[in-house]
Amino acid sequence: MLTPYLKQAVAVLLLLLSAATAHAQTAPKATWIWYPGDYEIWLGNQMQNRRTERGTFFPVFWRMDSHYVLIDFHKDFDLAQPEEVELRAEGQYNVKLDGKPLTGAPTRLTVPAGKHRINLKVYNQATPPAVFVWGKTIASDGSWLVTYEDKEWIDASGKTSDQSGTTWLQAGAWNFDSPEARPSAYKLPTEERRAARVERTAQGMVVDFGRETFGYIKLHGLQGKGQVAVYFGESKEEALATETCETLEYLPVDQPQKGDRTTSLSKAFRYVNIRPEAGVRLDSVSLLYEFAPVAERGKFRCSDAQLNKIWDVAAYTMHLNTREFFIDGIKRDRWIWSGDAYQSYLMNYYLYFDTPTVNRTQFALRGKDSVTSHINTIMDYSFYWFISVYDAYQYTGDKTQVQQLYPRMQSLMQYVLGRRNPDGLLEGQAGDWVFIDWADGLSKKGEVSFEQILFCRSLESMALCANLVGDQPDAATYQKLAADVRAKIFATYWNASKGALVHSQVNGQPTSNVTRYANMFAIFFNYLSPEQQQQVKQSVLLNPQVPKITTPYMRFYELEALCALGEQPYVLKEMKSYWGGMLDLGATSFWEEYDPAKKGAEHYAMYGRPFGKSLCHAWGASPIYLLGKYYLGVKPLTAGYATYEVAPTLGGLQWMEGTVPTPQGDIAVSCSARQIKVRGASGSGTLRFRSKTKPRCKGASILAKGNGQYEMPLAPSREYQVTYQAL
Structure with missing residues (x-):
């Protein structure tokens, strides 16, 4: 039994705990902040300049920018009572309260x-x-305002x-x-992993880690x-080809006693x-696996075991290429390429929904x-960059993100x-690389229709973003420009007899060549x-007569176009x-390019080098996006999944199930030939499906749209179970 004194002490303790809990629940979360884009540019420079070949x-092929070296941070507060605030900065700094400079570089301030x-x-x-600023109610976060050019002045x-x-x-921030x-001290985490197999040789050892991986070797x-x-x-x-492998490292050793060493760069x-040379011995080798700590929210499983493995390997490929940024491939470039990143953004929305990595990239x-x-x-x-925003x-x-990037979008x-020709179209000028795809014999001359489609x-996208930031005059300008370009595309490139957009116009004359690129994007x-689509x-x-695509990069878009056509x-x-x-060839991650006609080690060659090809390339992971958007059938109809569509399509599968991440939770879908189950975390959804018979769903209203098509509204946080007969 508690004495009165103990009862009073417990009561006081509970009161203090309650107050502490309330403070923890209401206290703002402080984070390090910077000028938006500056940390991202600096970190990108650090990462991209780690590339080595043998x-x-x-270094990269393009201009590298740097951060602004002098930044002003401020925020206004209205305090009910005085507050002590802690201050930290990366760099030399001063502090002002209400415009009055404080002595020195204080780490504590009473407001x-x-x-x-x-x-x-x-x-x-x-x-x-x-x-980094923190107090009881004051905290540095994305609501602080920043500038690199303070135009204040003082008169005589x-x-x-x-x-x-x-x-x-608004200030930039991360985590x-x-x-x-x-x-400035940020590094990706690592964890130690053992080898799957070790083969001792006369020269040393060949170590197999079981599948494609990334990190440091520890001896x-x-x-x-x-x-x-x-x-x-x-x-x-490649590992055995000491004269032609793409990456290597030489470690000098001077250790009288046994010890451990780690390679200097992740690979x-x-x-x-x-x-090892004759005078050097070692016992074993392990891996320090380096990774980005992102969580897989998207999931997919189905009746086809091979497709399940494709999903798993695609997800692993995506994970390896998700680092500080979305990069192209982990072996060779390890750079941030906009075309590669654009596909990674889309796959990310169906696997991680990791917005900070999108923003940084x-x-x-x-x-x-x-x-x-x-x-x-x-x-x-x-163009991919504009569209991605x-x-x-x-x-x-x-x-x-649109508000922060819009001035850079405009410039x-x-x-x-400013690089349009007199016809208002774009063609490659000095210094321009017109890429499109890796394809032998693909012409880049003249005004290529694919570039005009992306330009349009x-x-x-500029018009939509201008409206979002309240710039209506420029929104109208961009929309008119887009309409003009679109009209020119079809006046210039549409060939009715071929039922397609032709590839290019050279010297004012459309060519007769038909390629897949502009047509599938259109x-x-x-x-x-609808007639042109067919x-x-x-x-x-x-049409097998049209040159085939051999890169996963453009197969992504080709298969998306076919999915969009049902x-x-x-x-x-x-x-x-x-x-x-x-x-089937033993891939443990998906490649930069795959041509079934090649044999053996031919698959590893690219760029005139026997092992130049990346065997883990971000654009190889596109089944994630295709299966999430076009089989599970989930996509936003309005921003942030405020309204969304679920249109599951088995496409030859007996059953499938999975989840698609959204800002407010996951959308879960399972589908067989006789039953559909759907549950959305938030927002207003619409289930669209086709059925041979009249479908049923307890407590839901199903609307017949004709020709076996049905629609059903989906309320938040409720599971629906539809009985139907798939067409």
């Missing part, structure tokens, strides 16, 4: 009750200026200007949520004096060939003004518009009439053949 530094403004101005040449009397013309943006977690029990050569290989053939590999790609070239120097890659808003419903579009979509951009399907997409049974066979073909 030990030689290999009186009432309305006040806190300013920190930070200089840092080496890393992006950043601040000492009076500060009443207006400055300064452009303030550095403690004063010790300095942004255990290293002793002696000399050198250890480490040859990395995505295939065993991509499955196999490593370890060759978009900022890093765009860089700073002034604009002197296309993104990555590639015309089409600038509006796509991100459509999936997330968050306007912040890049001005650059693009970019102008439409389908899922919804630029074609013509393109037969004359291009299903050809899921055909696409299922193509996925099993194409991605299944790589699995």
